[in-house]
Amino acid sequence: AQSVTQLDSQVPVFEEAPVELRCNYSSSVSVYLFWYVQYPNQGLQLLLKYLSGSTLVESINGFEAEFNKSQTSFHLRKPSVHISDTAEYFCAVQKAAGNKLTFGGGTRVLVKP
C-alpha cells in the first residue's frame, strides 16, 4: 500500500516570498505523483503531475515540483507567491499500473500582504 505524508499542515507566507510544501511518500512499486490545489469552497484542481521522464515538472502558474526517488519526495515550490495562491494543497500518489489515489493530509497556504 502507498502512503503520503505532508510535513506541514499550515504554511503562512508573505506575498512575493518563496514557498516550499514538503511531501514524502512510501511505496514498494513505481508510482505517479500529483499535486492538487483546493481554493476556498471549491473542488480539487490538478496543479501538476509526475508520470515519467524529467524529474522536474512545472505548472502554468509558476509552481514546480521535483521527484526525488532516493528520498521518496515530491516537494512543491514557488519562487514568489501571490495573494491568489492562498489555498489548500494536496500531494497524492498512485501506483503506476493502478487507478486509486492516496492523498496526504493537506497543507494550508495563507499568503499575507
Added chain:
Amino acid sequence: NAGVTQTPKFQVLKTGQSMTLQCAQDMNHEYMSWYRQDPGMGLRLIHYSVGAGITDQGEVPNGYNVSRSTTEDFPLRLLSAAPSQTSVYFCASKTLAGAYTDTQYFGPGTRLTVL
C-alpha cells in the same frame, strides 16, 4: 463539456436518515470514485468503479453503498446517516487507458452535515 457534476451542493440530515449523493460525468471515463474530505486527513477513498456493473471498496466503505448502472453515473448512498459521516464528499473520474491520461477530475463536492 460539464466535466464531473455533483448534487446536491449542501445537505443536512438527521441521524438515521438515508440519502443518495449524485455524481455524473460526461467524459466517457471508465473509472469513477468517491472520496470524503475531513480536516487534517486529506481525502480518503470510499468506493470506486472501473466500469458499469463493477464496483469495489476503498479505504473507508462502511456505511456507504454504490452502484454503477451506466458509464456516466455513480451515486453514493448513505443507508443510515451517522454524525461521523459529516464531511465533504467528492466524486472523481478518469480514463483507464494509458499512462499519459492519468489525471483524475474532481467534482465540486457535496457538504453533508448529520445532526
